[in-house]
Amino acid sequence: IEKRHICDICGKGFPYHSILESHKRCHTGEKPFNCHFCDKKFAQKATLQVHERTHTGERPYKCRYCEKTFAQYGTKTVHEKSAHLGIRNYKCPKCDKCLSSPSALYTHKKTHGEKTFQCEFCPKTFTLKNYLKLHVKQVHEQNERKHVCRFCGKSFAYAGSLQVHVRTHTGERPYRCSYCPKAFASQGNLQSHERTHTGERPYSCGTCGRSFIQKSQLIAHEATHASVVSSSTENSASSVQPVPTSVAPPIDKKNTSADYVCKFCGKRYAYASSLYVHTRLHTGERPFR
Template identity: 40%
Template sequence: MFARFARLVVHRHVHTGEKPHRCDLCESSFTTSENLKIHRRVHTGEQPHRCDLCGSTFATSENLKVHGRVHTGEKPYRCEHCGKYFSTSSQVSKHSRVHTGEKPYKCEHCGKAFSRSDELKTHLRVHTGEKPYCCEQCGASFSRSDHLQIHRRIHTGEKSHWCEQCGKAFITYSKLKMHQRVHTAGKPYRCEQCGESFAVSRSLKSHELIHTSSNLSEPS
């Protein structure tokens, strides 16, 4: 039995799917007035729930509760595949796709699929050309924040990737890997026509022009 008739009315919405409480700003609708009140904070920016430890604020008490695990280290959600623990159910859900191979987010332009929505969002910029991350020093723009971070090292001179064998430093990990072939004599790029090998792809491409120009100069 429900203590009050009003609670019974609200409960019935669970079964009927009725959402009588509508947002006048975006037309989203909700089953209860309380849910609508919480939703409106998306528009107003109101965040009444404050963390006593760091001062961070949140729109809902549930979000504050989840945030609290940053300080306590609590990770109540466990991956059934590998046993790794996470602080939120959404984190373990995303992680489990590493094991299952599930990729529910599909690009409507090319059909490529992704395991996370943020990966799809980043990928879509390949099609739209959007580059929202802009260098404040030179104005160069990038589709990904990590690409902007790497670019900034051109201005700062930061070289955080070190070669363990000779101590030479590089701006990017890919540059370091390329350099390490000097020590290992690794030449993974091989010419299909003559068999000569190269450490970097651009050297192979330059070499292949020799065969191209040679073929063009041969009499038919």
């Protein structure tokens, strides 16, 4: 196809005028497509449609090999290759971990690098620019809370956040697990739960290689490495002798690492089942009636 429509900014050619107009937005920064559920804007209508599925829960693409569904066709393809066909072609040059897509490899490689994106409002730094933008929105730009819950009066910066919160009052759980009868109030909780079925553990420790279902679990786990380093440093600096093994109490290995962290209050548990039972105190879930 002849590329007759040329961008007057970068010289790139396109076969159709509509594609050229869409391309120009990457230069102008124009984002004419607004999300109906939150304040996000997008340059492409297709990108908006994919984003809004995170609010509606729509997952139109079904895996050819299992019952799992996806919001994006590309995500479905990656799942089929990695989960069913065993194809993981993208290898990390630093730790030899194999990833299922170039984007997954790019994100993973950032975990090895320095945190280069610094927040202008506080000392925090981030490995990805998107993480920084999300941090600024959630922490520093939420002074104006215009979305108010009609049940309890709690206010939120975004309509989507209010929508998820209201479900704690109504009991609505629109996100259903593809593998069991469980349902959830938010897409994020569903994704974390479904990983218990698929075995997917996308968050890997850079120190020991152990992987986790949730990022909060990884953060809690990494803190155990930091405490070990700190403890060994303090012990070497002092002349305190270790307690003889004959006197020291036996270590219950099952409870030495509390890797399961409550996202509501930060309390830690050694077992996922213990965390699940505890979480019901916050969610009000009563599965046994």
